[in-house]
Amino acid sequence: MQIIRDAQALNEAVAGLREGGRTIAFVPTMGALHEGHMALILEARTRADAVVASIFVNPTQFGPNEDLDAYPRREAADAAMLEKEGVAILWAPDAATMYPEGPAATIEASAIGDDLDGAARPGHFDGVATVVARLFDQVKPDFALFGEKDYQQLAVIRQMVRDFELAVEIVGVPTQRDADGLALSSRNAYLSDDERLAARTLPRALGEAAQAIAEGADVAEALDKARARLEGAGFEAIDYIDLRDAQTLVPMTLLDRPARLLAAAKIGRTRLIDNLPVERAQN
Numbered sequence: 001m002q003i004i005r006d007a008q009a010l011n012e013a014v015a016g017l018r019e020g021g022r023t024i025a026f027v028p029t030m031g032a033l034h035e036g037h038m039a040l041i042l043e044a045r046t047r048a049d050a051v052v053a054s055i056f057v058n059p060t061q062f063g064p065n066e067d068l069d070a071y072p073r074r075e076a077a078d079a080a081m082l083e084k085e086g087v088a089i090l091w092a093p094d095a096a097t098m099y100p101e102g103p104a105a106t107i108e109a110s111a112i113g114d115d116l117d118g119a120a121r122p123g124h125f126d127g128v129a130t131v132v133a134r135l136f137d138q139v140k141p142d143f144a145l146f147g148e149k150d151y152q153q154l155a156v157i158r159q160m161v162r163d164f165e166l167a168v169e170i171v172g173v174p175t176q177r178d179a180d181g182l183a184l185s186s187r188n189a190y191l192s193d194d195e196r197l198a199a200r201t202l203p204r205a206l207g208e209a210a211q212a213i214a215e216g217a218d219v220a221e222a223l224d225k226a227r228a229r230l231e232g233a234g235f236e237a238i239d240y241i242d243l244r245d246a247q248t249l250v251p252m253t254l255l256d257r258p259a260r261l262l263a264a265a266k267i268g269r270t271r272l273i274d275n276l277p278v279e280r281a282q283n
């Protein structure tokens, strides 16, 4: 595996990979890799001839009071994991390489990025769209893989690809979870033992609400119940828990088409997000 930090070197390496019409699948990450990221790498291998991964902790998607400086960084361990799974190139630029002109040209995320995490984290999805567009430009992938764990991010990127008619196919990969149901996340490392125990309530409350709604329960009531359960477990701030159209993410009060139940809540100082599909139960 080549570890590349320089844009010109990346250009040459990507051109080499593409020789003879070989295809590239790309997995962008912020590092501190876990089995959730590795599921994307494994899926990438099935899609294309070569896999390129990136590690870049993108400052423009962090708010002023967020965890940019504290975000876990362990590139050597990450590189070993990627190499073991046959990744051809690890693209690991620094901020000056990614933004040589500073934050000059930015992309504004579509309206899909306005609420939910976009409301809780103003500017977040503009930062995501901007860095992903730059990464696509640098890596020129045929496929790019993103986790359903960050469902709104996946929807924002799919919309950006449609809006700009980018020649890349976006592949969503199901959320990988610990044995107790908690979605794997680099931020789980911030949780104390007690918080880690309480955090299990997030997927459980979501799972119960999703099942109740699928079986015909009143949406508002099911969401209220889930909210109460999270508060009871010690979640201090619930940014949102809401039922949305699975594609457009517009709010839904009735389950009349495929939906997604999404939540974000803080436990201690750690903000967790999760989501589940909701479709009417067949009977």
Ligand code: AMP
Residues within 6 Å of the ligand: 028, 029, 030, 031, 035, 036, 037, 039, 040, 145, 146, 147, 148, 149, 150, 173, 174, 175, 176, 177, 183, 184, 185, 186
């Ligand atoms: P991050 O490093 O957090 O920016 O994540 C990089 C990619 O991995 C994103 O597409 C995430 O959605 C995806 N990802 C993170 N955690 C998981 C997980 N538990 N299951 C599936 N994909 C994940």
